[in-house]
Amino acid sequence: MTETFKPADAAQLREVVAWAAAEEIPLDLAGSGTKRGYGRPVQARHAVDLSAISGILAYEPEELILTAAAATPMAEIEAAISAKGQMLAFEPVDLSALLGAAAGGGTIGGALACGISGPRRVKAGAARDHLLGFHAVSGRGEIFKAGSKVVKNVTGYDLPKIFCGSLGTLGAMTEVTVKVLPAPPKARTVLLFGLDVAAAVRAMTDALNSPFEVSGAALLPASIAARSAIDMVRAAGASVVALRIEGTPASVAARCSGLRALLAGRAPDEELHSMRSRRLWVEIRDVGALLPDAAAALWRVSVPPAAAPAITAALPGDWFLDWGGGLIWIAVPPGTEAEATRIRGAVAAAGTGGHATLLRAPASLRAGIDVFHPQPAALARLSARVKESFDPKRILNPGRLYAGV
Amino acid sequence: MLKMPALDEGVLARRDRIVADLRAIVPGEGVIDSEAGRRAYECDALTAYRQMPMVVVLPSTTDQVAQVLRYCRDNGIKVVPRGAGTGLSGSALPLGDGVLLAMGKFNRILEIDYDNRVVVCQPGVTNLGITTAVQGDGFYYAPDPSSQIACTIGGNVAENSGGVHCLKYGVTTNNVLGVELVTIDGEVLRIGGKHLDADAYDLLGVIVGSEGLLGVVTEVTVRILRKPDTARAVLLGFPSVEQGGACVAAIISAGIIPGGMEMMDKPAIVAAEAFVHANYPLDVESLLIVELDGPAAEVEELIGSVEEIARAHGAVYARTSESEEERLRFWAGRKSAFPAVGRIGPDYYCMDGTIPRRRLPEVLRRMYELADSYGLRLANVFHAGDGNLHPLILYDASKPGDTERAESFGADILRLCVEVGGVLTGEHGVGVEKRDLMGAMFGEADLAQQQRLKCAFDPGGLLNPGKVFPVLHRCAELGRMHVRRGELPFPELPRF
Numbered sequence A: 001m002t003e004t005f006k007p008a009d010a011a012q013l014r015e016v017v018a019w020a021a022a023e024e025i026p027l028d029l030a031g032s033g034t035k036r037g038y039g040r041p042v043q044a045r046h047a048v049d050l051s052a053i054s055g056i057l058a059y060e061p062e063e064l065i066l067t068a069a070a071a072t073p074m075a076e077i078e079a080a081i082s083a084k085g086q087m088l089a090f091e092p093v094d095l096s097a098l099l100g101a102a103a104g105g106g107t108i109g110g111a112l113a114c115g116i117s118g119p120r121r122v123k124a125g126a127a128r129d130h131l132l133g134f135h136a137v138s139g140r141g142e143i144f145k146a147g148s149k150v151v152k153n154v155t156g157y158d159l160p161k162i163f164c165g166s167l168g169t170l171g172a173m174t175e176v177t178v179k180v181l182p183a184p185p186k187a188r189t190v191l192l193f194g195l196d197v198a199a200a201v202r203a204m205t206d207a208l209n210s211p212f213e214v215s216g217a218a219l220l221p222a223s224i225a226a227r228s229a230i231d232m233v234r235a236a237g238a239s240v241v242a243l244r245i246e247g248t249p250a251s252v253a254a255r256c257s258g259l260r261a262l263l264a265g266r267a268p269d270e271e272l273h274s275m276r277s278r279r280l281w282v283e284i285r286d287v288g289a290l291l292p293d294a295a296a297a298l299w300r301v302s303v304p305p306a307a308a309p310a311i312t313a314a315l316p317g318d319w320f321l322d323w324g325g326g327l328i329w330i331a332v333p334p335g336t337e338a339e340a341t342r343i344r345g346a347v348a349a350a351g352t353g354g355h356a357t358l359l360r361a362p363a364s365l366r367a368g369i370d371v372f373h374p375q376p377a378a379l380a381r382l383s384a385r386v387k388e389s390f391d392p393k394r395i396l397n398p399g400r401l402y403a404g405v
Numbered sequence B: 001m002l003k004m005p006a007l008d009e010g011v012l013a014r015r016d017r018i019v020a021d022l023r024a025i026v027p028g029e030g031v032i033d034s035e036a037g038r039r040a041y042e043c044d045a046l047t048a049y050r051q052m053p054m055v056v057v058l059p060s061t062t063d064q065v066a067q068v069l070r071y072c073r074d075n076g077i078k079v080v081p082r083g084a085g086t087g088l089s090g091s092a093l094p095l096g097d098g099v100l101l102a103m104g105k106f107n108r109i110l111e112i113d114y115d116n117r118v119v120v121c122q123p124g125v126t127n128l129g130i131t132t133a134v135q136g137d138g139f140y141y142a143p144d145p146s147s148q149i150a151c152t153i154g155g156n157v158a159e160n161s162g163g164v165h166c167l168k169y170g171v172t173t174n175n176v177l178g179v180e181l182v183t184i185d186g187e188v189l190r191i192g193g194k195h196l197d198a199d200a201y202d203l204l205g206v207i208v209g210s211e212g213l214l215g216v217v218t219e220v221t222v223r224i225l226r227k228p229d230t231a232r233a234v235l236l237g238f239p240s241v242e243q244g245g246a247c248v249a250a251i252i253s254a255g256i257i258p259g260g261m262e263m264m265d266k267p268a269i270v271a272a273e274a275f276v277h278a279n280y281p282l283d284v285e286s287l288l289i290v291e292l293d294g295p296a297a298e299v300e301e302l303i304g305s306v307e308e309i310a311r312a313h314g315a316v317y318a319r320t321s322e323s324e325e326e327r328l329r330f331w332a333g334r335k336s337a338f339p340a341v342g343r344i345g346p347d348y349y350c351m352d353g354t355i356p357r358r359r360l361p362e363v364l365r366r367m368y369e370l371a372d373s374y375g376l377r378l379a380n381v382f383h384a385g386d387g388n389l390h391p392l393i394l395y396d397a398s399k400p401g402d403t404e405r406a407e408s409f410g411a412d413i414l415r416l417c418v419e420v421g422g423v424l425t426g427e428h429g430v431g432v433e434k435r436d437l438m439g440a441m442f443g444e445a446d447l448a449q450q451q452r453l454k455c456a457f458d459p460g461g462l463l464n465p466g467k468v469f470p471v472l473h474r475c476a477e478l479g480r481m482h483v484r485r486g487e488l489p490f491p492e493l494p495r496f
């Protein structure tokens, strides 16, 4: 890349993109650049550093919304909303450390463009469920807005949804409006020890299907649990199922005992309180502490939860489950295509749908295989047309999602 | 007068041939061309607009849908999908030269999968039908539009419908995981499924709420939830709308997200009370129903907090439901507010804007000023938690000019919603009703970008044209780029 542009505002960004569109010059877009290692390597002539487009623009706790310039650091957003007892309920994942950047980096725009949600996804929805509106510069070099700044809106197409997870391939967001929610004052985690995968998924399913409003359900196999910084998990010497309950103090206490009664007799159980509970879920959310081999290729597999036992039985490497089995994190030695074939083969063999994404790997591997799950031809054609409808010259992060898109 | 796309005389001239060809795809009674048969489909619940479709087709398999769509594409025939026709914005309004594709025969629940917490069903299943199928096992489908007995899940997907419980549990888009979609090219796409995450572009996210303009949904996978242990409601009365509004803000500021939080103003309270005798207090200016649901211990705790907040905000009436029967009675008035107001109407026109909640007192005041200037009456019910207003304009369709005045009053209300930072529609959709107001909320570039997305799905513009977008552009025109070559402006732009 020859040059990096650093526009100060949407107008300057628009000039850069309009120029690049006219000249058909591909651009690599980044907020703070912490997730550059995610996706296929982009072959761009120039880079655009969006980090100057930053700052919280409006925060109205009682309206449950926050509007910020897109490259506002996530840390700044979280500080502002936690001061008012609120949160981004999708529990944004901090991938920085995992992708080789300093932990705690990352911008709100970057987090939404990646669209990766944390453990609370099972109860509170995904990143895409919390982006209400945005302003962006399209690949045509045009400023446009979509969605709104209120929590309930069906006016026009819901473009915020498709911008979540689009990895900057449709437009460069300059402003985002997100829904914020009250943060639960208290959290506890019920632990079950020593269940095999099938029994663990069963227990998580029963917990998620109970009226106790479980907001996190993970399985750490014994070898993974041994890496936890939480003593009760590390010392288990067996697999650990973690079930999180959040809410007001009285409610949390009552639901925890209800949940333990529901699952009584299946396995020895324990309860983690306050700080230790919180730290365990940060480990599960941010992955790196549990799958620490920085040289390993890391896969993120999204499947129907009930398929997890069959799929994990066929998996290479280290893995653990979140989302009650619906999310499988896998670390494998970064070999060749063989792992991709094996992992995607296991998803296909389960026959109930889902997909596998290569979240982290050396650039050479990411350039060589499908980082995102290959799509059926008709869907791939539609995706390409969608890309072109925003970015006809394919200048925004070309190839980051799929070759040619 | 509503302007619809020009009738295609060429298509109309071939009508008999088209009907015969469609019969070859959907045999028997699946193709309706009789005057009387088509009449049943001439409008949705926005009855002010009526149009007989050229022909009605009732497919019963995905393959038939695909064949019909491919046929229509090949022959340049417009298509309007339809569920139960309960839509309030005219998005299922037929076209005189178009096929009305009614999805009523897709009425089967295909799979109930508790282990993955989903139900897979056909789009013609009613919203309530899903809950009915799983409630025996203690589950339910959360989005609950008041029309839930009749409206279909396909219509809900197309409109991204909400309900009184959507503040806490989300609207349709937050509760749908997958669809099977047939494109105008007759391609059958499976988008999403029982897993929680999109694989690349979240196409499902734009299909939900697309008002039948992107494709025809032939299967839906929805998330189901375990029924909460307990639900109790608090009925609160305030001497002013301001105080009611402030109480709503305070409840949310206290970190409480109720299962439902609904507000009614005086005219709506009076009408509802007269209609169903819900024991509403009649000496208050605003009435709030706050429902807390969840584990019993939590509900108990939160009811106490809400009562306290209400007292601090000047509630002059407060009553907490002591039984399920009482809770349902609190709701009975709210749920029948539309027909109740309709009774004094004699006709009513339901609006659906959303505003930032803190602007409520001002918006209500200005709405009543508008009502005076139009010489029409107004009642307000309101999804208070998320700022979604349902102003009901009372008019008399048999009085010359009244309908037009009601419509122009409604348009003024929606412009007001946008002016204070809100939107034209919170849950009923744009359809034809708010189509020509889209410019109040979106600029030309915004609308062009949305239409380009439409072109990615339907380059010929055959799916439900004349809805949502005020001006129809050809895709080729929208795709054109006006490039200006040359030096990068902003020579002072920081670069490294």
Ligand SMILES: Cc1cc2nc3c(=O)[nH]c(=O)nc-3n(C[C@H](O)[C@H](O)[C@H](O)COP(=O)(O)OP(=O)(O)OC[C@H]3O[C@@H](n4cnc5c(N)ncnc54)[C@H](O)[C@@H]3O)c2cc1C
Binding pocket: B044, B045, B080, B081, B082, B083, B084, B085, B086, B087, B088, B091, B092, B103, B123, B144, B145, B146, B147, B150, B151, B152, B153, B154, B155, B156, B157, B158, B159, B160, B161, B162, B163, B164, B211, B212, B213, B215, B216, B217, B218, B338, B427, B428, B464
């Ligand atoms: C008394 C009353 C109360 C209401 N209360 C609420 C409420 O509380 N909340 C709310 O959100 N709405 C409410 N509505 C509006 C309406 O019920 C919803 O918009 C509903 O989702 C429409 O469903 P339907 O099956 O009747 O769809 P229709 O009206 O038939 O169609 C609606 C749209 O969906 C499209 N469509 C239908 N099926 C398909 C398909 N299979 N594939 C693609 N497109 C399709 C149509 O083209 C059209 O654009 C209410 C309506 C009434 C009459």
